[in-house]
Amino acid sequence: MSKVAVSFTHIIKSGEPAFSVLVSRFLLGESFPTAVYLSLIPIIGGCGLSALTELNFNWIGN
Incomplete structure (x- = not known):
């Protein structure tokens, strides 16, 4: 996680x-x-939306 x-x-x-x-x-x-x-739907949706809009996302973690 440090990368x-x-x-x-x-x-x-x-x-x-x-x-x-x-x-x-x-x-x-x-x-x-x-x-x-049903309570997991907003959690999964929010995590997905946040991950999609992450500007510095990189699969390798560089």
């Missing part, structure tokens, strides 16, 4: 709730109420 912009690091960290729910669902077999899945 990428701080703003991109925050984008990745803000996606943690979605990652946690997906891992719990597919690896642990836990199910969540529909409200939990």
Whole structure:
């Protein structure tokens, strides 16, 4: 993470709730109420929008 912009690091960290729910669902077999899945929509949308508008985005991290 030290090779990428701080703003991109925050984008990745803000996606943690979605990652946690997906891992719990597919690896642990836990199910969540529909409200939990619906609450992930704005989180995923915001992370995606932020990543798309990141001016210094670079796959390599230079």
